[in-house]
Amino acid sequence: MPTNEQRRAAAKRKLERQMVYRQERAKKRRILAVVSTVVVVALVGAGVWFLATHDFADGDASASETPKSEPPKVDIPTEIKPLAKRPTPLAEKVACEYRKDDSTPPAKQVNAPNGADIPATGTVNVTLKTNQGDVPITLDRALAPCAANSFASLVEQGYFNGSPCHRLSTKGLQMLQCGDPSGTGSGSPGYKFDNEVWPELTYGRGYLAMANAGPDKTDPKKGTNGSQFFIVYGSAELSPDYTVFGSIGEAGLKIIDDIARAGDDGSMDPSPGGGKPNNEVKIESATIVK
Structure with missing residues (x-):
């Protein structure tokens, strides 16, 4: 126990x-x-x-x-404006001055065209083959023989081949600007020439016109046209300082309209306005249609 x-x-x-x-x-x-x-x-x-x-x-x-944000709607007029006419016709042949441009190196090496005895009558048909489709244009020598002669010469030398259309504007001025192989907006062919305008000149849908940098700094009475041009597909309230040298028909405008509806990137707002096309546009080749 x-x-x-x-x-x-x-x-x-x-x-x-x-x-x-x-x-x-x-x-x-x-x-x-x-x-x-x-x-x-x-x-x-x-x-x-x-x-x-x-x-x-x-x-x-x-x-x-x-x-994803949709590009703003672009209101594009459908009526093509009748091509302008000079108040006083030119002589059958004119002299054109193509001056050396020392402001920047040429965007692509070419020769300045001959400026003697340039025809001021008739037309030249050109096809701009782009990655967005073919854009037929008509150069009008009676409107601007020096601009038409320069453009045709650049086409024959292959200057525009492989060059972008670097600027699209959809507000106010509705146009597509091309003609600078460098794509910077400052390229030139190495020469420049004067405007071919008159005070009553206005612009509208279907117009082909030269872009310029304003009066020549060395001589304000002279112009600064080179190789850059713009296609007006809509409104264009511009002063008569831009040489109209041809036109674009319905088939070409349809392609430009589609490019415009896709809008631009706004990289050039507010001045000069617009920007690079959202749908890249490149001139693959430019040829004269015989």
């Missing part, structure tokens, strides 16, 4: 076992609580992410992406 001392020792051991058991249970409860909290936080976070990224409207996650 156990003594009192033995009974007390046994009771003490039992109490110690109970305390250890209780401590282990408490530790397990704490671990379980921490794990449960982590799981709950993770589930809540996953739920927030799901709600934030999922589009419940149609069940398509891609629908929650920001839609």
